[in-house]
Amino acid sequence: MVLADLGADVVRVVRPGTDLVVPDPDRPDLGASRRNPWDVLHRNRPAIAVDLRRDDGVDLVLELVGAADVFVEGFRPGVAERFGLGPEELRARNRRLVYGRMTGWGREGPLANRAGHDLDYLALSGVLAHLGRHGQPPTPPLNVVADFGGGGMLLAVGLLAALVERGVSGEGQVVDAAMVDGSALLMAPLFGAWASGFWSAERGTNLLDSGAPFYDCYRCADGRWVAVAAIEAPFFAELLDGLEVDAVTLGDQHDRTRWPELRALLAERFSTRTRDEWADHFADRDACVAPVLDMGEAPIHPHAVARRAFVDVDGVAQPAPAPRFDRTPAGPVSPAGAADDPVEVLGRWGVTEDRVRSLLVDRVLG
DSSP states (O other): OHHHHTTOOOOEEEOTTOOOOEEOTTOGGGOEESEETTOGGGTTOOEEEBOTTSHHHHHHHHHHHHHOSEEEEOOOTTHHHHTTOSHHHHHHHOTTOEEEEEESSOSSSTTTTSOOOHHHHHHHTTSGGGOSOTTSOOOOOTTIIIIIIIIIIHHHHHHHHHHHHHHHHSOOOEEEEEHHHHHHHHTHHHHHHHHHTOSOSSTTOSTTTTOSTTEEEEEOTTSOEEEEEOOSHHHHHHHHHHTTOOHHHHOOTTOGGGHHHHHHHHHHHHTTSOHHHHHHHTTTSOSOEEEOOOTTTGGGSHHHHHHTOEEEETTEEEEOOSSOOSSSOOOOOOOEESSOOHHHHHHTTTOOHHHHHHHHHTTSBO
16 A cells, blocks of 8 residues: 555455455445445555466466566465466566565464464564553554554565665565564564663553553543653653643652652643643643544644645545655555456556456456
């Protein structure tokens, strides 16, 4: 999605029978919708259904590879090779091809062929043990850390780096990304803190894991929350001033013996006003206080509106492409196709309409 957002012409190859047709709940009389605006992950990248058990199907993918800069596969180790789509076969056809491989556990090691999900990779990489409050079980952080951050985003970085190197060498290469590796990499600074003795193994007792009362969330009078991240001394002083707390009586900000007292005080003060009242109160202060917004609120916050941080696509608010470029801006965003036309999609890659229709008749294409 990120690469497509930034201008890559991406085609997803899916297996026949994958449900690419999504009914429009607002217009049942229309039958299958041509667009699926809720499928944000697949925006800007149409799909074709190809039967890779058929030689003609593999040949079609190889034809696309001949014109491609990047090929990405997310199978378990060995599956792409069984289809005849391993890196040796593809790079023999296109020596400039950058071949991206995405796995959970990596391509070697005792777990390489095991099933897994985001939470499993976090568990093994040393991340999950440190997520959660004191005395509570490890807390799953959605699936954004291993799947998208340590997995997809890291692969995207690797692909772009390989493309830069290709500009020097003229040769493509294999980029091997594993979610378990990427998750650990995101923790690099904390591994350093652990080795130095600064970071404790006990969840919820450290500076950034809800242990510090000046880096946590507090419930407000309306039941909603504010986030407080006043780590540095000037910001902490501004926080206390905004809450009308005497800093002298609290002593040293980093005196852990006083943290329970400070936490109780902050909780009591924040409970006296609503979330939005506190947001307005701290709006002009560098106290690092922010309202905790849900996905319905974030797109309409004045800061997000001013930055055009979200876009509306067929009535679905979603993050705008990022990062931003001053000369070649990304966009526009197109919703996922609910039933992408293979004639249109493959035509952009030089496959003739007659060939596509023949493959449809032969059921090589779904």
